[in-house]
Structure formats: structure tokens, C-alpha cells
Amino acid sequence: MKDERKTRGWSQADLAEKMASAGLKAHATTVAKIEGLDRAVRLDEAAIIAGLFELSLDEMLALKRYDQQSILDVFLATAGTSANEINSIAERVNDAFVRLQVEPGDLVRRSHESVDADLVPAIFRSYMAGLPAQEAVSRLIDARELLRYAVQQASVSDDALAESHGGTDAAAVRRFLESFLPPDEFKNPAEGGE
Structure with missing residues (x-):
């Protein structure tokens, strides 16, 4: 831009x-x-x-040019920010979940101690909300970790790439990427393909 x-x-x-x-x-x-x-x-x-x-x-x-590094830089900025936002969301959801105090024993005790008839259904709903809330926090943490791993992979040094994938020249990169394609998916233009 x-x-x-x-x-x-x-x-x-x-x-x-x-x-x-x-x-x-x-x-x-x-x-x-x-x-x-x-x-x-x-x-x-x-x-x-x-x-x-x-x-x-x-x-x-x-930008009328194929600038993969710029695209990668945008990804790094977006993914890094998103991982931090996910972390903040996971912490807020977890804090709210902790306040629910959804241990069955605590809920049973509170339902016996309660003189408020409206509280018992709220206790039941708290328990029912707790299970998916725990799962949501777990998935948010998993998403955050995957984003952080993606950022780590996108930030790996040229030397580390060369060591792990046999080089960073165009031929080594093509060999690596072509290994993910089904046979005959990519036709090399030098060999008469598209």
C-alpha cells in the first residue's frame, strides 16, 4: 500500500x-x-x-509484485496479536468459570442451604454451563498455542530452514512443497507442463 x-x-x-x-x-x-x-x-x-x-x-x-515476505510479515503481526487476544479471552472466560464454583459437591451444599427457590435452578444452570465452559477454555488455549507455533515456524531462521529441509534455494523449496502434492498435480513448465 x-x-x-x-x-x-x-x-x-x-x-x-x-x-x-x-x-x-x-x-x-x-x-x-x-x-x-x-x-x-x-x-x-x-x-x-x-x-x-x-x-x-x-x-x-x-501489490503487482509477488512479495511473499510482506505477506508473511502481515501474517506474523496478525497471528501474534491474535494469540495475545485469545490469551486474554481465555483468562476472562476461565475467571468467570471459576466464579461459577461448579463443583457438584459445592452446588449440592448450596442447594440445601438455599432458602431462595430461584437459586436452585441457577445452581443447576451453573453446573450445566460449567462443562462446556471448561471445554471452551481448553480449546482457546489450544488455539493460542497453535498460533504461537505458527508464528514460531514463520520466524525460523534461514540457517535452520536450510538444515531441516536441505536448503533455502528455489529448488529445495520446490522439492519440499511438491512433497505435499499428489503425484501429477504440478507440471513443471520446463518439462512441458502448464
Whole structure:
């Protein structure tokens, strides 16, 4: 986006003004955050921004060049932020779950001690909510760990890649990626394929 903006001689404020005219809430700081990969872009925003540059969304995403490192950088920023957000959500759900005190023994005791007839159904609902709440927290933690692992894999050094996969040159990368494809899925253009 920054390259496209600069190619047109637009400042960040100019682009923000054009974005605002197209219906997006945008300021120069919004553009700076997007360009600095500190703010994700929603699909609807990306489509509008691409239109401002008179590009298709596909062209905008590739920026008329295939820049896998930029795409990877966006992924790293998004996944890292998302892992932290998931962690915060898991902690809040777990705290709420702990406050439910859904141990069956505690609930039975509270139901016997209660003189409030409305409390007994609430105790039952608390127990029924506790089981899926525990599962939800567990799945959130799993999702966070998977995102962190993805970030770790995306951040591995060139030396580590070369050691684990036989190199980082184009041929080694192709061999590695082709190993995931079914036979005959990829035809090498040099061999008369598509």
C-alpha cells in the first residue's frame, strides 16, 4: 500500500482523506498503522483501498509484485496479536468459570442451604454451563498455542530452514512443497507442463 501511495505522490493524509470520502473512517494515523503492519485491514476496507488505487483486490494484495515476505510479515503481526487476544479471552472466560464454583459437591451444599427457590435452578444452570465452559477454555488455549507455533515456524531462521529441509534455494523449496502434492498435480513448465 505504501509503495502504491508513494507512486501516486499521495501523503498518508491524502490517502486517509480519499478513504474517508469512500466511506471509511480513516486518518493519517490509520494509514500509518496499516503501512506499519500495526493494524489489520478488513476485507471491505481492502476492497475500497484497492479501488482507490484503481487495482483489483488481487492486484492490491500482491501489490503487482509477488512479495511473499510482506505477506508473511502481515501474517506474523496478525497471528501474534491474535494469540495475545485469545490469551486474554481465555483468562476472562476461565475467571468467570471459576466464579461459577461448579463443583457438584459445592452446588449440592448450596442447594440445601438455599432458602431462595430461584437459586436452585441457577445452581443447576451453573453446573450445566460449567462443562462446556471448561471445554471452551481448553480449546482457546489450544488455539493460542497453535498460533504461537505458527508464528514460531514463520520466524525460523534461514540457517535452520536450510538444515531441516536441505536448503533455502528455489529448488529445495520446490522439492519440499511438491512433497505435499499428489503425484501429477504440478507440471513443471520446463518439462512441458502448464
